């Protein structure tokens with residue numbers, strides 16, 4: 001009889017230390033490098049939060065200007081990348097397009113295999129600048145529109161939206177979008193970040209770690225839930241149908257996307273901030289019907305199962321009201337989480353140990369081979 005204990009799903013297993021963020025389920029709080037995420041969302045540009053995650057401190061004006069200059073220089077996508085992306089089927093999932101794009105950027109980077117902190121920071125900035133352009137291209141292509149050039153006079157969030165929709169929207173919508181980026185930026189050892197650390201631990205390259213992380217984020221139990229939330233809203237239709245829909249879904253043992261969390265059991269610390277951002281967008285974009293459905297479904301799920309919403313629940317409808325197609329929601333999450341992923345890759349390399357857990361064998365006993 002084995003004395004090994006199986007930690008299914010690694011629940012509760014502490015696999016390493018991190019100085020990047022702290023998720024505290026007891027107090028329902030999340031801090032990035034010590035700062036409460038709500039304060040960062042209220043007061044910081046997303047670029048400042050990116051600097052904080054990468055360097056441990058908020059930037060001085062000079063540091064921010066320097067980082068912005070590099071990020072903006074990467075917004076223009078290489079022509080061969082654009083041409084390859086335009087050859088992918090127009091029906092490809094935008095997460096597949098994004099994963100392919102990162103892979104191509106890696107293959108074209110002569111410094112791909114350099115793993116010094118400086119080389120990897122340069123790659124992080126390259127992806128930080130390029131990802132919104134790839135997401136915008138993908139969204140426009142879905143609507144039969146040509147890609148737009150980047151706007152180098154604009155900040156990260158404004159440029160992202162202008163490249164997608166052709167103009168900068170109302171300042172309140174830009175702020176709501178930027179708040180979502182700050183909230184999505186980092187969340188300790190979630191599945192995609194852990195994936196990036198596993199790949200990094202083999203001393204593979206940053207682009208390989210990020211393509212793997214994108215694959216992990218795509219699943220509906222993780223980042224893909226923000227898309228699945230919209231599918232549920234469409235299925236339910238109106239607020240008055242939510243309770244009956246929940247009863248049927250739970251009776252059929254369906255998972256209700258956008259609810260529950262591996263770490264937070266009493267509510268996701270980011271939800272109130274994102275819910276307020278959703279409300280702002282809903283007021284500007286005729287979203288009362290969606291808001292009613294949001295509240296009614298949340299109430300019905302809590303009443304039936306005691307589950308709280310996670311960040312994907314308010315983010316999905318907010319992106320919908322901003323004008324994004326549902327399959328583009330998780331790619332936006334990627335454009336934000338690239339900051340957290342790359343901070344973790346650097347942290348992993350600074351004190352690396354190959355990540356290779358053990359397993360408890362339950363297959364056939366050893367037997368004789370007969371040729």
Ligand SMILES: CC(=O)SCCNC(=O)CCNC(=O)[C@H](O)C(C)(C)COP(=O)(O)OP(=O)(O)OC[C@H]1O[C@@H](n2cnc3c(N)ncnc32)[C@H](O)[C@@H]1OP(=O)(O)O
Pocket residue numbers: 009220221222223225254255256257258259260261262263305307310311312
């Ligand atoms: C940004 C993010 O990635 S946040 C996460 C996004 N993912 C989702 O929204 C997907 C829906 N949620 C889920 O599938 C789960 O809550 C997870 C995967 C996020 C967390 O899973 P776990 O930590 O394994 O869940 P946990 O052990 O707490 O589940 C307890 C019970 O609640 C149930 N449960 C948890 N979440 C849900 C849900 N969304 N719908 C229905 N039942 C659920 C589980 O089936 C389990 O039921 P049981 O005791 O009868 O078997």
Ligand SMILES: O=C([O-])CC(=O)C(=O)O
Pocket residue numbers: 184186187189190191222262263310311
């Ligand atoms: O922490 C998790 O398991 C998932 C999550 O909320 C995130 O990655 O933002």
